Amino acid sequence: MAAMSTDEPRWLDSAEEETWLAMVTLLMRFPAALDTQLQRDAGLSHFEYQVLSGLSMTPGRTLRMSVLAEFAACSLSRLSHTAKRLEGRGWLHRTPDPEDGRYTLAVLTDEGMAKVEAAAPGHVAEVRRLLFDPLTKAQYGQLKSISGRVNDAIGPLRGCPSHPAP
Numbered sequence: 001m002a003a004m005s006t007d008e009p010r011w012l013d014s015a016e017e018e019t020w021l022a023m024v025t026l027l028m029r030f031p032a033a034l035d036t037q038l039q040r041d042a043g044l045s046h047f048e049y050q051v052l053s054g055l056s057m058t059p060g061r062t063l064r065m066s067v068l069a070e071f072a073a074c075s076l077s078r079l080s081h082t083a084k085r086l087e088g089r090g091w092l093h094r095t096p097d098p099e100d101g102r103y104t105l106a107v108l109t110d111e112g113m114a115k116v117e118a119a120a121p122g123h124v125a126e127v128r129r130l131l132f133d134p135l136t137k138a139q140y141g142q143l144k145s146i147s148g149r150v151n152d153a154i155g156p157l158r159g160c161p162s163h164p165a166p
Contacts, residue, residue, distance in 0.1 A: 030130065030131075031046055033126070033130055034046045034123070034126060034127070034130075035047075037122060037123065037126040038119060038122075038123060041119070041122040042115070042118065042119035042122065042123075044115070044119055047072065047074070047082065048082060048085070048086060049116070049119055049123060050071075050072050051068065051072055051079070051082055051083070051086065051092075051106075052086065052091060052092070052108060052112050052115060052116045053116055053120075054068060054071045054072060055068065055092065055106060055107070055108035055112070056108055056112075056113055056116045060107075061107060061108035061112075061113065062105050062106065062107045062108070063105065063106055064097060064103045064104070064105055064106075065079060065080070065083070065094070065103070065104045065105070065106050066103065068106050083106055086112065089111075089115075090109060090111045090112070091108070091109055091111055091112030091115050092106050092107060092108050092109055092112050093106075093107050093109060094106055094107070095107060
């Protein structure tokens, strides 16, 4: 049985707590705002758009489901349910990986690519309105650096088209 630590937790000071609460608020509100815009304008959830968009950025518009799940920061089960819905709409299809049949590939269809291309302008406009317009160039440079450092602390980015697996 492990010994219980008697060390006092490292509580947040007031500046850290204010920063944390601002970040938590942003983490909750920003995806919800993106979801609202995409649902209204494209009939897609933000998560569905991320899945389709992730595939659109890859060679052959194809990824293993496990890699796509890492990119979308979700469980394979959640991705499978979403992929089933997207297949029903004709926007992607799944097929066994010819290199290793134990894996399944998600493939963005031509119709899925058209959906991403149709949704992208509105989505980019909303990202610009919510994220870039309120900031200076120096601030979004800082945000990129801060985001990179936090992502590094979380762990390696695998499965992201802009961050290939090592």
